[in-house]
Amino acid sequence: MINVKNKLDQSEIIELLALCTFSDSNRLEETIQNYKNENDVEIYGFEKEDKVVGIIGFQINETQMELKHIAVSPPQRYKGIGSLMINAMINLKKPTQVMAETDDDAVDFYRSSGFTVYSLGEKFPGVERYRCEFEVE
Numbered sequence: 440m441i442n443v444k445n446k447l448d449q450s451e452i453i454e455l456l457a458l459c460t461f462s463d464s465n466r467l468e469e470t471i472q473n474y475k476n477e478n479d480v481e482i483y484g485f486e487k488e489d490k491v492v493g494i495i496g497f498q499i500n501e502t503q504m505e506l507k508h509i510a511v512s513p514p515q516r517y518k519g520i521g522s523l524m525i526n527a528m529i530n531l532k533k534p535t536q537v538m539a540e541t542d543d544d545a546v547d548f549y550r551s552s553g554f555t556v557y558s559l560g561e562k563f564p565g566v567e568r569y570r571c572e573f574e575v576e
Contacts, residue, residue, distance in 0.1 A: 440527045443484040443491060447471050451512075452484065455494040459508040470508070480507065485524050487515065495524040497532075504534035509545075522552045529575055537573040542566060 446452055453471070460466040474482050474496060485493035492515040496508035511520045529537065540559070541549060549571035550556055559568040 440483045440485055443482050444474060447475055451491045455510045458510040485520055493520045493524055495528060499532055502535040504532060504537045506539035521548055535575050539571040541569050541571060
């Protein structure tokens with residue numbers, strides 16, 4: 440795992456963040472600027488063969504880690520990289536709780552990673568959202 444906050448202009452990082460922002464160019468640019476300019480958000484990358492194939496972005500509030508973005512390049516999915524990134528950040532940052540909000544596309548990932556999942560209902564018309572919580576032992 441490497442800190443990629445100073446590499447946010449690299450195409451492989453932008454491509455991974457685009458997966459988190461549904462390729463909405465305005466939202467993508469806003470996300471990149473937030474990581475560049477805000478001191479309280481961090482972003483790390485998972486390297487495989489000298490290429491960043493996964494990213495995890497988060498904010499720490501006291502002992503709670505809130506996951507903001509997590510993505511793995513499509514050819515590298517279903518190999519455990521997402522869970523490895525979460526565990527690496529838990530070991531590095533030592534939170535007592537990890538939180539995330541997600542949609543139907545990623546809720547099973549969080550369930551399989553040991554998170555407890557709560558429905559938040561439809562926050563947007565036709566889009567159910569979920570709150571995912573993990574208590575660190």
